[in-house]
Amino acid sequence: MARIEVLLSDNEKSSLKHYCSSKGLTASCLIRSLLRQTSQEVANAGDFRELKTNKITVRLSSFNLSLLAQRAKSEGYVNQTNWASACILAKLHRSPILSVEEMQVLRESNRQLSAIGRNLNQIAKVLNIEFRESDKITKEMIEMLSHRIDKHKDKVYKLLDKNRTRWGVHHEPTTE
Numbered sequence: 001m002a003r004i005e006v007l008l009s010d011n012e013k014s015s016l017k018h019y020c021s022s023k024g025l026t027a028s029c030l031i032r033s034l035l036r037q038t039s040q041e042v043a044n045a046g047d048f049r050e051l052k053t054n055k056i057t058v059r060l061s062s063f064n065l066s067l068l069a070q071r072a073k074s075e076g077y078v079n080q081t082n083w084a085s086a087c088i089l090a091k092l093h094r095s096p097i098l099s100v101e102e103m104q105v106l107r108e109s110n111r112q113l114s115a116i117g118r119n120l121n122q123i124a125k126v127l128n129i130e131f132r133e134s135d136k137i138t139k140e141m142i143e144m145l146s147h148r149i150d151k152h153k154d155k156v157y158k159l160l161d162k163n164r165t166r167w168g169v170h171h172e173p174t175t176e
Helices: 010-023 027-038 062-074 080-093 100-129 139-167
Strands: none
Touching: 010 027, 010 062, 062 080, 080 139, 100 139
């Protein structure tokens, strides 16, 4: 392997060491990464090796691992691995990934929508059968149902908006 020497001032060397340690990299790894990013010839040099398993190991500094753990916990992920996988998938597919908690909220949302659908079917039956003498269905009941639907839509919208924001996925706000 070829070797390159670079003369740096004490200040530059100190800054480089500090930056590398904060990123959990060696100076050599940082320079290789910069070369790959700036030069297509270096990027396609054949250094890339395909994995033989579905497992990837990522090395992080203690500081960055601590940040990752805090973020995963604050966003409702069971562990750091799930958060890191979601982060990678969100970036790779450019779409948000839901946490376990968010999936539970959406399941509950679907249950509520099903209940609302059943209520609407019951209202339609009553109106079709007893239209003239229907004291069972009132304006207040329909307004209550409408309020429940609006509340539910807001809850789902906020969840999805929070998720898009977390992963940096840009979206156009709805007009509803």
